Amino acid sequence: MDNKVKLQYKIIVLRKKHIVMPNNKHAMEKNLKLHWNKTYEKTEIEKLGWYEDSPEPSLRLINKCKLDKNASILNVGAGVTMLVDKLIEQGYNNIIVNDLSSIALDKLKMRIGNNNSNSIRWIVDDLSNSTKLNKLENIDLWHDRAVLHFFYTEKEQMAYFKLLKSVVKLNGFVIISTFSLNSATKCSGLPVHRFNKEMLQIKLGNRFILLETFNHIYTMPSGDKREYVYTLFKRTQ
Ligand SMILES: C[S@@+](CC[C@H](N)C(=O)[O-])C[C@H]1O[C@@H](n2cnc3c(N)ncnc32)[C@H](O)[C@@H]1O
Numbered sequence: 001m002d003n004k005v006k007l008q009y010k011i012i013v014l015r016k017k018h019i020v021m022p023n024n025k026h027a028m029e030k031n032l033k034l035h036w037n038k039t040y041e042k043t044e045i046e047k048l049g050w051y052e053d054s055p056e057p058s059l060r061l062i063n064k065c066k067l068d069k070n071a072s073i074l075n076v077g078a079g080v081t082m083l084v085d086k087l088i089e090q091g092y093n094n095i096i097v098n099d100l101s102s103i104a105l106d107k108l109k110m111r112i113g114n115n116n117s118n119s120i121r122w123i124v125d126d127l128s129n130s131t132k133l134n135k136l137e138n139i140d141l142w143h144d145r146a147v148l149h150f151f152y153t154e155k156e157q158m159a160y161f162k163l164l165k166s167v168v169k170l171n172g173f174v175i176i177s178t179f180s181l182n183s184a185t186k187c188s189g190l191p192v193h194r195f196n197k198e199m200l201q202i203k204l205g206n207r208f209i210l211l212e213t214f215n216h217i218y219t220m221p222s223g224d225k226r227e228y229v230y231t232l233f234k235r236t237q
Contacts, residue, residue, distance in 0.1 A: 033126075036101035039188060045080050045107065049188065049220045050146045055083045057216045058145055058175060061232045062087075064212065065173045070094050071140035074167065076127055077147030079104045084112060084120070093119040098133060100126050128156040130163050138169040145177040146228070149192040157193070161203050172235050174208060176200055180215055180229040187226075200231050207237040 045051060067073070074096045075083060087095055099105050102124045109122065125132040128151055142164055151157045168174060179187065179194045186192060197213045212232040217225050 033100055035188075035190070036099070037103045040080065040101050040104040040107060045111075047221050048080070049222070049224075050079070050218075051221055052082060052218070055081065055086065055145065057177065057214070057228075057230050058083055058143060059086060061175050061212060061230060062141065062143070064232060065141060067092075067140055067173075072096065072138065073141045073143060074098065074133075074136065074139045075143045076133075077144060077150075078108065080108045080111070081145070083143070083145075084108060088112065088116050088119060095119055096121045096123060096136070096139075098123045098125055098127070100124070127151075127163060128159040130159075134163055134166065136167045138172075139167045140169060140172050142168050142172070142174045142176075144175065146179075146187070148176055149178045149187065149194060150190055152191055152193050157203065165204075165207075168235050170235055170237070173211075174204065174233040174235070175231070176233075177216070177228050177230040180227045183227045196229055197231050200229075200233075204233055208233040208235050 039048075062073075069091045070093055072094045073087060073092055075081065075087075076098050078084060078097045078099050079101070084095060084097055097105060097108065097120055105122050105124060112120070123132050127133065127147070148157075148160060151160050164174065176195075178200075179192050181194050181196050183194055184192070185194070197210060201208070201210055210231060211234055212230075214230050216228045216230055218228055219225055
């Protein structure tokens with residue numbers, strides 16, 4: 001086995017056994033960071049298995065929120081998404097871009113250029129063990145496409161939703177798009193936890209109401225298809 005395969009195997013075994021003990025938690029985080037950094041280092045943006053030329057389903061839901069242009073939009077696990085370019089084009093000027101991978105954010109920064117640096121804050125942080133994102137508050141919109149499903153264990157999911165609930169303001173919005181129950185069981189070589197809208201509602205609790213949901217078939221650059229469930233929630237309490 002070469003080192004990369006060994007590393008991926010180790011990550012899968014650790015996650016499947018739900019081993020999240022303090023000692024190896026740090027090692028696991030480092031491995032996942034390495035996994036994502038390597039993925040972004042070695043893959044051309046347009047060849048990533050989640051690349052979208054134009055993230056239409058997300059834009060449709062964002063437009064539905066009717067946000068002010070200075071609303072705070074937190075794009076979690078953003079990778080190198082074109083969504084940031086589109087939000088800038090639409091005049092949004094308070095965008096926060098997060099990812100575990102600094103390489104992804106560096107690539108995105110390079111593409112977007114310095115002209116828009118006043119409109120964007122960049123935060124490299126782990127959504128399941130946050131040390132920076134947890135300092136945020138009053139977020140108007142939390143946007144997640146294809147990130148939550150990587151939180152395979154109950155513990156990681158709890159950390160994700162705890163963070164979300166602590167930063168999204170009253171009357172703020174949450175867009176989560178994740179592999180649906182019909183989708184693949186792996187993405188980027190990692191096992192995924194699939195959701196439907198009811199499961200997301202349970203995780204968010206009754207302080208959030210579901211405004212809109214739809215399934216979307218995404219075609220990967222390879223031609224393979226993946227089904228995503230898109231949801232738009234509003235925090236009402
Ligand atoms: C499948 S990609 C989706 C990227 C982007 N949202 C999009 O739609 O193009 C998943 C992203 O989640 C990021 N990610 C994975 N685990 C993370 C974590 N614990 N904290 C923050 N980001 C994470 C990865 O680095 C990767 O960029």
